[in-house]
Amino acid sequence: MLNIEQHLLKTLQPWGNCSALCVAFSGGMDSTVLLHALARLAQQYHLPELRAIYIHHGLQEAAQTWPAHCQSICAQLQIPLVVLEVDVAASASVEQAARVARYAAFEQHLAQDEVLLMAQHQDDQAETLLFRLMRGTGVAGLRGIPETRALPRGQVLRPLLAVSHQQLLAYAQQQQLSWIEDPSNATDEFDRNYLRRQVIPALKTRWPAMQQSLQRTAQHMDEAQQLLDELAKEDLLRVGVDPAQQWFDLPCLYMAGLRELSLLRQKNLLRYWLSPFTLLPDAAHWASWETLRDAQDDAQPVWQLHDGALLRSQDKLYWLTAFWLQAPPDLALTITEAGCYALPANGYLRVEGEVRAPLQVRYRQGAERFFIAGRGHRDLKRLLQECGVPTFLRARLPIVFLDQQPVALANFPALNHPQLQGLTLTWHPHALQSC
Numbered sequence: 059m060l061n062i063e064q065h066l067l068k069t070l071q072p073w074g075n076c077s078a079l080c081v082a083f084s085g086g087m088d089s090t091v092l093l094h095a096l097a098r099l100a101q102q103y104h105l106p107e108l109r110a111i112y113i114h115h116g117l118q119e120a121a122q123t124w125p126a127h128c129q130s131i132c133a134q135l136q137i138p139l140v141v142l143e144v145d146v147a148a149s150a151s152v153e154q155a156a157r158v159a160r161y162a163a164f165e166q167h168l169a170q171d172e173v174l175l176m177a178q179h180q181d182d183q184a185e186t187l188l189f190r191l192m193r194g195t196g197v198a199g200l201r202g203i204p205e206t207r208a209l210p211r212g213q214v215l216r217p218l219l220a221v222s223h224q225q226l227l228a229y230a231q232q233q234q235l236s237w238i239e240d241p242s243n244a245t246d247e248f249d250r251n252y253l254r255r256q257v258i259p260a261l262k263t264r265w266p267a268m269q270q271s272l273q274r275t276a277q278h279m280d281e282a283q284q285l286l287d288e289l290a291k292e293d294l295l296r297v298g299v300d301p302a303q304q305w306f307d308l309p310c311l312y313m314a315g316l317r318e319l320s321l322l323r324q325k326n327l328l329r330y331w332l333s334p335f336t337l338l339p340d341a342a343h344w345a346s347w348e349t350l351r352d353a354q355d356d357a358q359p360v361w362q363l364h365d366g367a368l369l370r371s372q373d374k375l376y377w378l379t380a381f382w383l384q385a386p387p388d389l390a391l392t393i394t395e396a397g398c399y400a401l402p403a404n405g406y407l408r409v410e411g412e413v414r415a416p417l418q419v420r421y422r423q424g425a426e427r428f429f430i431a432g433r434g435h436r437d438l439k440r441l442l443q444e445c446g447v448p449t450f451l452r453a454r455l456p457i458v459f460l461d462q463q464p465v466a467l468a469n470f471p472a473l474n475h476p477q478l479q480g481l482t483l484t485w486h487p488h489a490l491q492s493c
C-alpha cells in the first residue's frame with residue numbers, strides 16, 4: 059500500500075460507521091488523487107459507500123467539458139458521480155462567491171451521517187494562513203483550515219491536510235492519473251494564485267520547512283482560541299440571561315454584567331456569543347459596540363450587523379433578526395370566537411375560552427389605559443415597563459379592545475378586564491404547537 063493510502067486509511071478510521079463518504083471532486087489533481095486512493099482502498103478494505111460530487115459553477119468557457127471528464131474518471135473507478143449546478147452570485151470576488159455557492163450546494167446535498175471529503179492539503183493550509191495574514195486576520199483566522207467541521211447535516215473532513223502537494227503529485231504521476239488543469243490557476247490575477255506561484259516558492263527557498271512552521275503556528279492559534287473560548291464561556295455564565303427569563307428564547311445578555319468586564323473581554327464574549335448568529339464585524343467596526351454600550355437609554359441604540367442587530371432595551375442586550383426589527387403592519391382584526399389567528403408579519407394569536415362579544419385586536423398606539431381591578435386606570439406604557447417588556451416587543455403584542463376600550467393584552471392575563479375573565483390570549487412569533 060502506498061503512503062498516501064496508508065495515511066488515508068488511518069485518518070478515515072474514526073469515520074468507518076458513517077453512511078457514506080462523499081468526495082468533493084473538482085477533477086483537479088488533489089481531489090483526483092483522493093478519489094483514486096479511496097477507490098483502491100475500497101477494493102481491499104471495507105469502507106462506507108463512496109460517492110463523488112462535482113459542483114458545476116459554469117463560470118469559465120473551459121469548464122464546460124469538466125463534468126464529462128469527471129464522469130469518465132468516476133466510471134473508470136466505478137464510483138457514482140453527482141453533478142450539482144450552482145448559480146454564483148455577482149460579487150467583487152468571484153472566487154469567494156464560487157466557494158460560498160459550492161459549500162451551500164454541498165450542505166444541501168449531504169444527508170445525515172454522511173461525510174464530505176475535501177482534498178485540501180498542506181500547501182493549501184500555508185496559502186490560507188498567508189492569505190489571511192495579508193488581510194489582518196485575528197487568532198481565529200490563523201487557526202487555518204480545520205481538519206473537520208460539522209455541517210447542519212453531516213460533516214466535512216479534510217484527510218490530506220498533512221500531505222504536501224509534492225507528495226500528491228508523486229502519487230498522481232506514479233498512478234498515471236489524468237486531471238484537469240484549471241487555466242485560472244495559471245495566472246497571478248487572484249491573490250491566492252499569486253501567493254502559490256510567487257510568494258510561497260520564494261519563502262521556501264529561504265525556509266524549506268516553512269509549511270510545517272506555519273502549521274505549528276496554526277496549532278498555537280488553535281490553543282489560544284480555545285482558551286479565549288473558555289474565558290468567553292465563563293463570562294457568558296455570569297452575564298447571559300437564563301433561558302427561563304428570556305422572552306421567546308431571544309438571546310440576551312445583562313448589560314450591567316457586561317459593563318463590569320474589561321473592553322477586551324466584552325469583545326471576546328460578544329464574538330463568541332454572536333458567532334452562531336452572524337458574520338462578525340471586522341476590527342474597524344468594533345467602535346460601534348462602545349457607541350451602543352454607552353448610548354443613553356432613551357436613544358434606543360441599535361448596532362446593525364450582517365444577519366441581524368444588537369439592541370439595548372432596559373438593562374439587557376438583545377440579538378434580534380430582521381423579523382423583530384421591522385414593526386408589523388397595522389392590524390384591524392375582529393374576533394368572535396376562540397381559535398388561532400395568523401397576524402400579518404407578526405406570528406400567531408391563540409384565543410381560548412368563550413368570546414361573548416366581538417373583540418377588536420390592534421397593536422399599541424401609545425396612549426392606551428387599562429383598568430386594573432383594585433388599582434383603577436393605568437397607562438399601558440407604565441405597565442409594560444413594570445413587566446420588563448422590551449421596547450421592540452411592545453409594538454407587537456396584540457391588544458384586545460371592547461367598545462374602543464383596551465380590555466386585554468396577549469400573554470398578560472393579569473391585565474384582563476374583569477369582563478374578560480376566563481379568556482386566554484397567547485401571542486407567539488412562530489406558529490403555536492396547538493395552532
Ligand SMILES: Nc1ncnc2c1ncn2[C@@H]1O[C@H](COP(=O)(O)OP(=O)(O)OP(=O)(O)O)[C@@H](O)[C@H]1O
Pocket residue numbers: 081082083084085086087088089090111112113114115160175176177178182
Ligand atoms: N467544483 C468543485 N466540485 C467539487 N469539489 C470541489 C470543486 N472545487 C473545489 N472542490 C473541493 O474543494 C477542495 C479545495 O478547493 P480548491 O479550490 O482549493 O481546489 P481546486 O484547485 O479547485 O481543486 P483540487 O484541489 O481538486 O485541485 C478541492 O480539493 C475539492 O475537494
